[in-house]
Amino acid sequence: MDVRKQSTSCEEARQVDMVAYLSRLGYEPAKVRNFDYWYLSPLRDEKTPSFKVNRKLNRWYDHGLGKGGNIVDFAIQYHHCTVGEFLQAVSGNLSFHHPLVPVSQQQHPESKESKISILRERPLLSYPLCRYLHQRRISLGLARRYCKEVSYELNGKEYFSIGFKNDSGGYELRNPYFKASSSPKDITTFNNGAKEAAVFEGFMDFLSFMAIHKNQQQFQRDYVVLNSASFFEKARPFMEQHEAIRLYLDRDETGQNYSRYALSLSNKYQDESRLYRHHKDLNEWIMNIGKIQNKNLVPKLR
Numbered sequence: 489m490d491v492r493k494q495s496t497s498c499e500e501a502r503q504v505d506m507v508a509y510l511s512r513l514g515y516e517p518a519k520v521r522n523f524d525y526w527y528l529s530p531l532r533d534e535k536t537p538s539f540k541v542n543r544k545l546n547r548w549y550d551h552g553l554g555k556g557g558n559i560v561d562f563a564i565q566y567h568h569c570t571v572g573e574f575l576q577a578v579s580g581n582l583s584f585h586h587p588l589v590p591v592s593q594q595q596h597p598e599s600k601e602s603k604i605s606i607l608r609e610r611p612l613l614s615y616p617l618c619r620y621l622h623q624r625r626i627s628l629g630l631a632r633r634y635c636k637e638v639s640y641e642l643n644g645k646e647y648f649s650i651g652f653k654n655d656s657g658g659y660e661l662r663n664p665y666f667k668a669s670s671s672p673k674d675i676t677t678f679n680n681g682a683k684e685a686a687v688f689e690g691f692m693d694f695l696s697f698m699a700i701h702k703n704q705q706q707f708q709r710d711y712v713v714l715n716s717a718s719f720f721e722k723a724r725p726f727m728e729q730h731e732a733i734r735l736y737l738d739r740d741e742t743g744q745n746y747s748r749y750a751l752s753l754s755n756k757y758q759d760e761s762r763l764y765r766h767h768k769d770l771n772e773w774i775m776n777i778g779k780i781q782n783k784n785l786v787p788k789l790r
Contacts, residue, residue, distance in 0.1 A: 501575060502558045506541045506548055509559060513566075517541075529553070530566055532768070533742045567665045568623070603643065604670040606659060609636040609651060617650050620664045625774045626695045630702065634695065640670065652676065652691040652713070660691055660715050669715065675723045678711040685710045685730040689717055689738050693770040697736060700774065717742050720750070733757045738769045 507517070507525055517525040518537040529539040529550050538551040549556030555565075563574045612618065612632050621631050631650070638651030638659055649661040656674035661667070676691070686709050688694040694713045710730065712723050717737065727733045733756050737743035743761070750757040764773030 498560060498571065498575060501560055502546070504559050505543070506546050506559050506562070507543055510541070532740055535741075568620070569664050573664070604661070604668060605641040606651075606670050607639040607641055607646065609638045612637045612650065614648060617648070617663060620662075621650070623664075623775075624692060624696075624771055626692070626699060626771075630695060630699055634691070634698075652715075654713075654715055662692070673715065673719075675715055675719050675726075676713040677723075677726055679726075680710050682708060682710045683730055684708070684732040684734065685712055685727050686734045686736060687712045687714065687723070687727060688736050689714050689743060689769070690771075691715070693736055693738075696771040696774045717746050720746050728754070728756065731756065734760045736760050736763075736770050739765065740768060743769075 510516075510527065510530065513530065515527055515530050517527055519526045523542050523544040525541040525543055526537040527539040527541070528534055528537050529552060531539070531550055532552060534552060539548065540551070541548045547556060547558055548562055560571060560574060563569065564571060567574065612621075612628060612635060614637055617637060618628055621628060634652065636651045636653070637648060638661060639646060639648045640659075640661065641647075647663075647666070649663040649666060651659040651661055653659055654672075654674040654676045656672040658672045658674060659670045661669060686697060688697065688711070691713050694711060710726075712727055714720060714723055733750070733754075735747050735750060735757060737747050737759075739761055747757075747759045747761060751759060764770050767773040767776060
């Protein structure tokens with residue numbers, strides 16, 4: 489690899505206007521003050537804009553995360569990619585799939601996500617998806633039990649992603665550069681006739697939980713994947729059939745609000761998110777504690 493050429497490309501990438509780039513991704517500023525452009529953070533859910541881009545400096549800072557930097561720093565967090573992959577993308581050798589709507593809107597079932605048309609599904613095979621799962625500390629064998637490789641059409645073009653089916657036949661779609669859903673949007677439940685239910689916001693957290701418990705009987709629990717925190721109420725009838733409901737929701741404002749709400753409803757609910765209290769969610773936690781196979785690093789979950 490020509491390191492000098494890559495360095496030059498990285499420098500060129502840093503010159504891309506951050507405001508214009510965010511606009512291409514579907515994000516527009518909530519307010520503008522001189523050179524400061526304020527957004528609802530593209531990196532997390534929030535209701536008050538705390539993500540700032542200084543257009544003069546062409547740098548960003550997320551006050552909620554306490555992180556910032558240049559456009560390359562942003563891209564590797566937003567797309568969950570490497571610097572090299574991002575440089576390939578801006579060079580035109582790799583096409584990034586952009587989110588359809590800002591994260592703050594993705595919770596609503598009636599959204600632009602309905603433009604996605606599912607074409608076909610097959611077992612997970614593609615190298616980019618397998619590599620993505622490896623990066624998220626999810627084994628391919630486990631992912632194949634619950635997910636498919638889904639081809640879909642969006643705006644006249646065909647793409648592929650990891651697909652996780654919900655109870656109504658729609659899919660949660662994930663690849664290294666794209667996060668969305670196909671219609672109809674719904675929760676996903678696994679009813680094993682257990683007395684206890686474990687509840688997750690997203691399927692990556694569910695897969696993380698199953699990876700940690702791979703040597704235990706899966707039928708000790710039922711499972712609920714909300715596929716959006718906004719479906720908490722819809723999931724309550726299923727959840728409350730159980731004697732114990734263990735919540736593994738995100739550690740962001742939305743997830744913690746729903747956890748507190750649940751605890752106020754019944755003593756059946758238990759907030760288990762303290763396990764990963766220093767991380768956004770369960771998947772981020774296992775990504776940061778090393779390989780899940782190392783039992784010395786992984787406390788036993790209830």
